[in-house]
Amino acid sequence: MEFSSSCIECAKPYPVIKRDELAEGDHIINAGTFYDDHAIVIKIEPDVRDRSNLQKARVVLIHATTYPLGISIGTIRQTVDYFDFKRCNIMIVKYFNRPFTSEEIIHRAKIQLGMPIIFPFMNSCEYFATHCVTNKIFSVQGRKWNMNLKIFFFHGLDGLSDEKLRNQVAHERELICKPCFERNNELFGVKKKAIRKEYDVHEGDIITFSYWKIHHDAIVMKVHENQTRNMKGVDLTFAHYAFCGPFISRTIIEERKTFPLDGSVIVNLYKSPQFNVYSPTETTARAKMRIGEQNFALFLNDSCNFARWCKLKPESLFPVNKSRFEKNVKNIAVNVIDT
Ligand SMILES: [Zn+2]
Incomplete structure (x- = not known):
């Protein structure tokens, strides 16, 4: 089963509370008050000032956000950040299927270092991160809002607060793929x-x-x-x-x-x-x-x-895709934005 760029559930944010839950090559979201910064994790180390504390980490990131309020002008940059998972709101984006290995994702991010940001002012940090992971460009939150607006339009507030109905409608309107629909049905249909x-x-x-x-x-x-x-x-x-x-x-x-x-x-x-x-x-x-x-x-x-x-x-x-690492997808042109 391929990663479905049209499925709103194939990429889902998942809160992180400890350093060992993060992995190199992950797409993370650092949720801020005014904007969310998306980045690719290049390296994770203990915070030297508090080594044994699993809630702290020194993290090397590559991302497309360089200015306050999420405005992205300039180039793709590498930064070193210190996370305190108790205080920061860090989430990993869990992908149902990542076509690249962690090493490949890191490589795809690194070779873009210094390149100009393609979509200034338009979720560029999210587009950059999703493209490194999937070779496609999309906004997780944006797609979810689009679906919810449609559900609100057709089913009102009741539809929005009923997860099972939301899942059914999303499936009927082909907004989610079959494995995600089935997994959600099992979760929401629990006894x-x-x-x-x-x-x-x-x-x-x-x-x-x-x-x-x-x-x-x-x-x-x-x-x-x-x-x-x-x-x-x-x-x-x-x-x-x-x-x-x-x-x-x-x-x-x-x-x-x-x-x-x-x-x-x-x-x-x-x-x-x-x-x-x-x-x-x-x-x-x-x-x-x-x-x-x-x-x-x-x-x-x-x-x-x-x-x-x-x-x-x-x-x-999350639906588990066992064949994820059996794939050998290589040599995909990084600069071609192929949605
Ligand atoms: Zn899906």
């Missing part, structure tokens, strides 16, 4: 159980409930014992991407609340062997590591994406 008793929900579960009148997901951090026998509800501490007011960015926080036992709150039953999941302790630890993050992006890094990232291992989130 669900309505919470009617305290013991229906456990630490590390993904729960879905209505939040500001839309579907919202959270990780259960702790199920508190019912102190008063008459209390009709389940007392939970949960982690989620909270709405913190109109002028404050959405933030991942821990919150404690008593939920009703009327079946309105749902547990998503992600379990092995169908899904490769982290243990409850690992799941809550992953959630804790992202508390305070303000990198909300609707459909890319929202409450559902955060909850699944905590619970599910990458193998379950």
Whole structure:
């Protein structure tokens, strides 16, 4: 199966919290307040000032962004950056199929060093990075927005907040490829159980409930014992991407609340062997590591994406293409922009 440049799901951002999750040749996004910088990772090393800290790294990057606010004029440049994964919002773009090996991607980036930026002012850093990885030019976020505008137009807000419907519509309109459609169907069609008793929900579960009148997901951090026998509800501490007011960015926080036992709150039953999941302790630890993050992006890094990232291992989130490294695609002209 080829990488599909027309599929909006074949390239997906995935948050990174530790140095060893990054690899040389990866396409990364350093999400900023005003713009997102995309780059190719050339080298990763420990930060000499704090070697044993896996949350810090010295990273050599090649990218097309050279000026503040994402304006790209000039040439493709190599820079050295120091990342603190706890503070920076770094994401890897996971590709369903990378036609080049890591070494080839690095080579493709290096031979463009010093070349003029082809598309100033137009997502040039993203175009540069996607072209190094796939030999095609596209914007991950731009394509996703186009699809969502179409879904909003045909199905309104309900359509947008229902992941399964979004997936179906995207498939019908040929905006996603078959493996991505099938993988999403499995993820979004997971068995669900309505919470009617305290013991229906456990630490590390993904729960879905209505939040500001839309579907919202959270990780259960702790199920508190019912102190008063008459209390009709389940007392939970949960982690989620909270709405913190109109002028404050959405933030991942821990919150404690008593939920009703009327079946309105749902547990998503992600379990092995169908899904490769982290243990409850690992799941809550992953959630804790992202508390305070303000990198909300609707459909890319929202409450559902955060909850699944905590619970599910990458193998379950992305369709695996086993033939990826068996291919021997070489000698593809780097300067030809072949979309
Ligand atoms: Zn796809």
